[in-house]
Amino acid sequence: xxxxxxxxxxxxxxxxxxxxxxxxxxxxxxxxxxxxxxxxxxxxxxxxxxxxxxxxxxxxxxxxxxxxxxxxxxxxxxxxxxxxxxxxxxxxxxxxxxxxxxxxxxxxxxxxxxxxxxxxxxxxxxxxxxxxxxxxxxxxxxxxxxxxxxxxxxxxxxxxxxxxxxxxxxxxxxxxxxxxxxxxxxxxxxxxxxxxxxxxxxxxxxxxxxxxxxxxxxxxxxxxxxxxxxxxxxxxxxx
Numbered sequence: 001x002x003x004x005x006x007x008x009x010x011x012x013x014x015x016x017x018x019x020x021x022x023x024x025x026x027x028x029x030x031x032x033x034x035x036x037x038x039x040x041x042x043x044x045x046x047x048x049x050x051x052x053x054x055x056x057x058x059x060x061x062x063x064x065x066x067x068x069x070x071x072x073x074x075x076x077x078x079x080x081x082x083x084x085x086x087x088x089x090x091x092x093x094x095x096x097x098x099x100x101x102x103x104x105x106x107x108x109x110x111x112x113x114x115x116x117x118x119x120x121x122x123x124x125x126x127x128x129x130x131x132x133x134x135x136x137x138x139x140x141x142x143x144x145x146x147x148x149x150x151x152x153x154x155x156x157x158x159x160x161x162x163x164x165x166x167x168x169x170x171x172x173x174x175x176x177x178x179x180x181x182x183x184x185x186x187x188x189x190x191x192x193x194x195x196x197x198x199x200x201x202x203x204x205x206x207x208x209x210x211x212x213x214x215x216x217x218x219x220x221x222x223x224x225x226x227x228x229x230x231x232x233x234x235x236x237x238x239x
Contacts, residue, residue, distance in 0.1 A: 003080040005043055005072050006061075012040040013081040014050055014059040016237050018230075019074070019088045021185060023047040023062030029230055030060055046073065056238040063088070067116050067156065067188035074189050078196040085134060087233050088189050088202040091226075092181035093161055094209035095170055098150060099180045101215050102225040104232065105150045106138055107180075107202040111173055112156040112187040120191060127153070127175070128190040134201035134236075141236040147228060152180040154204065156187030162208060181206055205229045 006013075020026055023046050030037040030049035037051030041061065048061035061077075063070045070088075077083040092105065099105055109129040117125045135151075142149045153175055157166055161182050170176055186202045193200035205225050207217060217225075 003076040005046065006041050006048065006076045006081065007043050008040045008048070010081055012038075012050055013048070013077065013083060014057045015082060015084045016056075016058050017077055017083050017086045018058060018060040018233055018237070019063045019086050019189070020060070021063050021065050021090050026060045026062045033230065033234060034058070034060070053234045054238050058234075058237055063185060066184050067114060067158065070185040070188040071116065071120070071192055074192040074200070075196070078192065078198045083198065085131070085199045086189060086193065087134065087237070088185060088200070089229055089233050090183055090185065090202070090204050091207040092154065092183040092204035094181050094206045094211060095155065096152070096180045097211045099206050099209070101206050101209050101212050101217060102221065103150050103206045104147065104225075104229045105152070105154065105180045105204045105206065106135060107154040107186055107204065108135065108151055109153045110156045110187040110190050110202070111153055111175060111179065113169060114156065114158050114187060116188055117191050120195060125191075128187065128194060130190055130201045131193070131199035134199050137239050138201060138203065138232065138236045141239060142232055145232060145235060147232055149232075150180055153178050154186055154202070155179050155182040157182050157184055160184065203229050203233055
């Protein structure tokens with residue numbers, strides 16, 4: 001079959017992709033950080049741009065929110081466009097006192113109570129690791145850039161935890177004391193990568209925390225912090 005959510009020539013997609021959730025964030029990255037960027041997908045307004053960062057050809061594309069959307073786009077990128085590596089860059093909520101607002105977290109793997117893996121692979125695998133190779137490149141790059149990152153497993157939720165209390169679900173997680181943050185896409189990306197025998201990593205910026213309920217992040221601070229994460233991902237890619 002042909003892909004139905006990403007429609008472009010195969011050569012228009014680079015083998016390395018940055019995948020923010022918001023398609024407008026993809027547009028922002030392309031316009032601010034890339035040179036010679038061209039718009040290569042507009043289906044369902046899920047913008048994808050391919051251009052160059054310091055001479056390295058990359059694609060940046062939105063994934064949408066939630067595991068089903070992430071599953072669709074990451075699968076089509078890996079399966080139909082020969083993408084080898086995807087780095088998700090997104091936002092998350094802290095579930096560990098060590099992960100503070102505006103910190104950047106590198107996920108070592110994602111835990112979820114979702115049925116995503118059971119539906120995809122007919123097995124109940126609640127934890128999946130990210131790429132150790134990609135993670136090590138990101139770790140080394142962060143050191144070179146003097147960027148502090150927090151590391152550890154992350155939790156992928158089916159619901160937006162700001163609207164619904166998922167504390168009981170987190171407490172039931174067998175690795176709850178190691179979890180750094182909660183987001184909504186990483187588990188699907190890492191399982192699709194495993195399914196397709198490809199690589200995936202995830203960086204997340206903490207934008208809310210139950211440990212810092214009175215901290216209000218201004219739009220300017222949020223953008224600056226996201227730029228730090230974006231630059232870390234881009235610098236990692238060129239290595």
